[in-house]
Amino acid sequence: xxxxxxxxxxxxxxxxxxxxxxxxxxxxxxxxxxxxxxxxxxxxxxxxxxxxxxxxxxxxxxxxxxxxxxxxxxxxxxxxxxxxxxxxxxxxxxxxxxxxxxxxxxxxxxxxxxxxxxxxxxxxxxxxxxxxxxxxxxxxxxxxxxxxxxxxxxxxxxxxxxxxxxxxxxxxxxxxxxxxxxxxxxxxxxxxxxxxxxxxxxxxxxxxxxxxxxxxxxxxxxxxxxxxxxxxxxxxxxxxxxxxxxxxxxxxxxxxxxxxxxxxxxxxxxxxxxxxxxxxxxxxxxxxxxxxxxxxxxxxxxxxxxxxxxxxxxxxxxxxxxxxxxxxxxxxxxxxxxxxxxxxxxxxxxxxxxxxxxx
Amino acid sequence: xxxxxxxxxxxxxxxxxxxxxxxxxxxxxxxxxxxxxxxxxxxxxxxxxxxxxxxxxxxxxxxxxxxxxxxxxxxxxxxxxxxxxxxxxxxxxxxxxxxxxxxxxxxxxxxxxxxxxxxxxxxxxxxxxxxxxxxxxxxxxxxxxxxxxxxxxxxxxxxxxxxxxxxxxxxxxxxxxxxxxxxxxxxxxxxxxxxxxxxxxxxxxxxxxxxxxxxxxxxxxxxxxxxxxxxxxxxxxxxxxxxxxxxxxxxxxxx
Numbered sequence: 009x010x011x012x013x014x015x016x017x018x019x020x021x022x023x024x025x026x027x028x029x030x031x032x033x034x035x036x037x038x039x040x041x042x043x044x045x046x047x048x049x050x051x052x053x054x055x056x057x058x059x060x061x062x063x064x065x066x067x068x069x070x071x072x073x074x075x076x077x078x079x080x081x082x083x084x085x086x087x088x089x090x091x092x093x094x095x096x097x098x099x100x101x102x103x104x105x106x107x108x109x110x111x112x113x114x115x116x117x118x119x120x121x122x123x124x125x126x127x128x129x130x131x132x133x134x135x136x137x138x139x140x141x142x143x144x145x146x147x148x149x150x151x152x153x154x155x156x157x158x159x160x161x162x163x164x165x166x167x168x169x170x171x172x173x174x175x176x177x178x179x180x181x182x183x184x185x186x187x188x189x190x191x192x193x194x195x196x197x198x199x200x201x202x203x204x205x206x207x208x209x210x211x212x213x214x215x216x217x218x219x220x221x222x223x224x225x226x227x228x229x230x231x232x233x234x235x236x237x238x239x240x241x242x243x244x245x246x247x248x249x250x251x252x253x254x255x256x257x258x259x260x261x262x263x264x265x266x267x268x269x270x271x272x273x274x275x276x277x278x279x280x281x282x283x284x285x286x287x288x289x290x291x292x293x294x295x296x297x298x299x300x301x302x303x304x305x306x307x308x309x310x311x312x313x314x315x316x317x318x319x320x321x322x323x324x325x326x327x328x329x330x331x332x333x334x335x336x337x338x339x340x341x342x343x344x345x346x347x348x349x350x351x352x353x354x355x356x357x358x359x360x361x362x363x364x365x366x367x
Numbered sequence: 368x369x370x371x372x373x374x375x376x377x378x379x380x381x382x383x384x385x386x387x388x389x390x391x392x393x394x395x396x397x398x399x400x401x402x403x404x405x406x407x408x409x410x411x412x413x414x415x416x417x418x419x420x421x422x423x424x425x426x427x428x429x430x431x432x433x434x435x436x437x438x439x440x441x442x443x444x445x446x447x448x449x450x451x452x453x454x455x456x457x458x459x460x461x462x463x464x465x466x467x468x469x470x471x472x473x474x475x476x477x478x479x480x481x482x483x484x485x486x487x488x489x490x491x492x493x494x495x496x497x498x499x500x501x502x503x504x505x506x507x508x509x510x511x512x513x514x515x516x517x518x519x520x521x522x523x524x525x526x527x528x529x530x531x532x533x534x535x536x537x538x539x540x541x542x543x544x545x546x547x548x549x550x551x552x553x554x555x556x557x558x559x560x561x562x563x564x565x566x567x568x569x570x571x572x573x574x575x576x577x578x579x580x581x582x583x584x585x586x587x588x589x590x591x592x593x594x595x596x597x598x599x600x601x602x603x604x605x606x607x608x609x610x611x612x613x614x615x616x617x618x619x620x621x622x
Contacts, residue, residue, distance in 0.1 A: 199482050206481040206488065207467050207474055207495055210460075214468045217457035224417055226443040226472035226535050235478060330459070347484070349492045 022190055030183045037255070040186060042299055044254055047189035048247050049291035051196045053275035054284055055243035060273065061281035061330070062204050063236050064216030066140040067127065069147030070244050071268035073120040076150055077245025078252040078259050081116030082169050083160060085109060085253070090171035094159045102175025109176060110188065113249040120245020121238040123150065128237035132230050135219070147269055154261040165260025169253045189250045196243050201284055203239065205347035212236050213282070244272075278319060279326050286328030368431070370395045370571050371416075371447075371539055376425035378408075378415055378595075385411045386595045389425070393539065398565060398572045400586035402579075402606075404615055408595040409575045410452060413541050417449055418442045430538065444472035448537035450528045452544045452575075458517030462508060462527050465516050466499040469534040499534065505567070506530045506560075522553045526560070533564065539571045540564075546578045554581055561585055583607065591615065 026043055029035045035043070052070060059067045083095070089105045091098040100108075123146070130142045155163045176184040203209035211232045214222035223229045252259045275294050279286030297315075301308040319326075334340045369392040376389040386408045393399060401409050415422045418439040427434050434442050457465050474495070480488040503509040508530055511519060516527055525545060532540055542561070546554050558581060565572050576582045582589065583603040591599040591606060593615040599606055606612055 202482055202484050206484075207470065207492060208476070208478070208481045210464060210468050211471055213460060213464075214457050217459060218455045220419070221451070221455040221457065222468070223439045224419070224443060224449060225469040225531060226440050227468065228438075228440050228471070230438075349489070349496045 019194065022194070026190055027183065027187055030186055031181075040183060041255055042295060044186050044189055046292050046295045047186070047193045048251050048254075049271075049275060049295050050193040050288050051189075051243055051247040051250075052272040053279060053287040053291040054193075054196050054200055055240045055247070056272045057276045057279070057281065057284065057287045058200055058204070058212070058236055058240045060276050061283070061287075062216065063212045063233070064281075065131065065135060066137070067143040067237075067240075068140055068266070068269050068273060069127070069143035069145070069150075070241075070272045071264040071266070072143075072147035072150035073123055073241035073244040074248035074251065074268065075154060075261065075264035076123045076241075076248065077113075077116035077120040078248030078264070079116075079154060079160060079166065080119040080245070081112045081249030082166055082252040082259065084112040084115055085172040086166070086168035089175050090168035092166075092168050094161075098171075102171060103179050105172045105175040106179045106184070109172070109184070109253070113188065113192070113246050116249035117242040117246040120248065121242030123245075124237040124241030125234070127241070128234045131233050131237065144266065147264075147266055151261045151264055154264075161260070163261060165258055165262075166252075167258050169259075170257025173253055173257060185250060185253045192246050192250055196246075197284060197288065199239070199243070201347055274316060277326055278316065280328035280330060281326065282330035283326070283328040283332055285333040286326055286331075289333075290327060369393055370430060372426075372428040373416070374426040374428075376412070376415060376427065377423050378411060378420060378425075379423045384595050386415065386422075386592075389592075389595075389597060391590065393571050393573065395538075395571055396565070396569065398561075398585055398587050399574070400582040400589040400603075401573065401575045401592065402577070402582055402589060403592035406594075407592040409592055410543055411595075412592070413449060413543055413575065416442075416541065417447060440472065443535050443537075446536070446538035447541065448532035448535045448539075449541035450525075450532050450543055450545060452547060454521075454524050454528055456516040456524060456528055456531070459515060461513050462503065462516050462519070462530075463496075463499055463512040465527060465531050466502060466534045467495055469531045470495055470498070472535065502530055502534055506533075522549060522556075525549070525557070529560070529564070533568060537570065539573065542572065542574045542576075544575055544577060546576055546581050549578075554578060557581070558585055 030040045030043070052074065056067065056070045059065050085105060085108065086092050087095050088100050088108060089098050089102045126146045127139070127143050131139050134142070154160065160166050173185060204212060211222060211227040211229070214225070214227055215229055215232060219229060275290045276287060278294065279288070279290030297312065298308070301311055304311060371393040373389060373391045376386055378386045389412060401412065403409050411420070414420050416427060418434065418437055418441070422435060425435070429445060429447060432445065434445065457468065460468070474491065476488050476491050479485070500509060500512065503512055506526060506529070508523070508527060511523065516524065519527065529542070529545070545561070546557055549557065561572060561574070562585065564570060574582065574586065586603060589601065589603055589606045590597060591612050598611045598615060599609045601609070
């Protein structure tokens, strides 16, 4: 009963905790901002975990893909609904942005996924440190490319998304971007969890454990890598699109540097490689920690790395290792439908009993 | 027509000639051995057949198709599977997952089915699970289905590796030193297992092995390599009597 409706229940709970209080003014702008960052960070960490955790590659340019998504999404919405000094006046009435915003987000995601090919194709021939350098290069390429595109503001950044968000709020005064952020976070978790529990998606893990054996046991490793990199970077692009429509409605290429990529990596390694619940937990903890330490000003960036060093010393596998919350508390399984038919029978009651087939 | 036909297979690693003019016809259902001193190029031959390396020269036809230049996963999907000299299981996954992932080539559902877990996905995953458990049952491994592969004892890991190769539904099975590191009792079991899987799965089997006891008792035909060249070929009895083989293994008698 509970298990059957768990997805609806989670969504309802999220609305109850996050959206409705924000709408009703119970949460002030500051708390809403933190919730917004948590949502973005959940998307960033979970999507990067597919590459750095499940596939065992070391991608350190995740912010590059976030930038692609952020710019593509905002250019679309601003051209259509806000107008920009370089791009001409608004084409449509701002109210329509309610419908177009999710489409623009997906478009940003697709653009970022295509940019992900920049990493996926070199990964056919190289891995480890060398691929890490390539991902770093891609991050810089994206940032420099944007800085040199005067039409979208170059290094000064891009504005106008505030008007788009206002347009949505004229239709109905609810926290639109926050709602979409949480829908995006849930969709990310859903997609990645489904993918890595399928036989097709488990090939990602086979590549981590032994790539040659994977290829020789019929896994199309190139295809798997393309899918994994495109899915991961596409989701980062959606996170970027949401981020661009946050409070302030302003982005600049300086936001999407290696520092931003490092934040995503920190969340993955803090949560545990190959653990989705770990990434979610560490995204929440990390975001809140950043806010709590704000009074320390610059020393924040002394304390946080120090905490990380301590974490790596005492718990090198991260908070969760490669386990999920349901592995630690098997009772939680009762709440969720199994994602995989191949769990031990006593733990997933729905698994069909094995009986020899007669032919 | 033979199942697998190898003609003039030659491979160089830079200036080193690893395999030279290797020819072999594998008939359906045969059990063939490949032996030779260390470094003779035996594993290289396997790697060439599986597509890990692209041969410098030569032709490999499997079941009528030319497989030179295909990628390893394509060759596996055509029906050639292998085990490894050093066990290469996906150690942190369960035995069951090892078997399931090896069925990748036969997954028919699309990516969207995998992302959204559609009814089609469930139907096929159940089929895969069923097939995997059945295979594990046949090989007496079902009790370990949910164990991490790396936690099994050595002999069982070898067995899981054979099971994983069988999961790809091969017609030709290449076993690279299956008895390496096994004690005599385990080797006895392995002998039975190899015979049994050949009959059960209607396979052609090609074995590299150093354990003469094993190779002499199961192979119908043996090829001997030394420094990349074939120095002898024949039945076990012929090989045992061949002076060039004895010379390659034991060296020349000093006068």
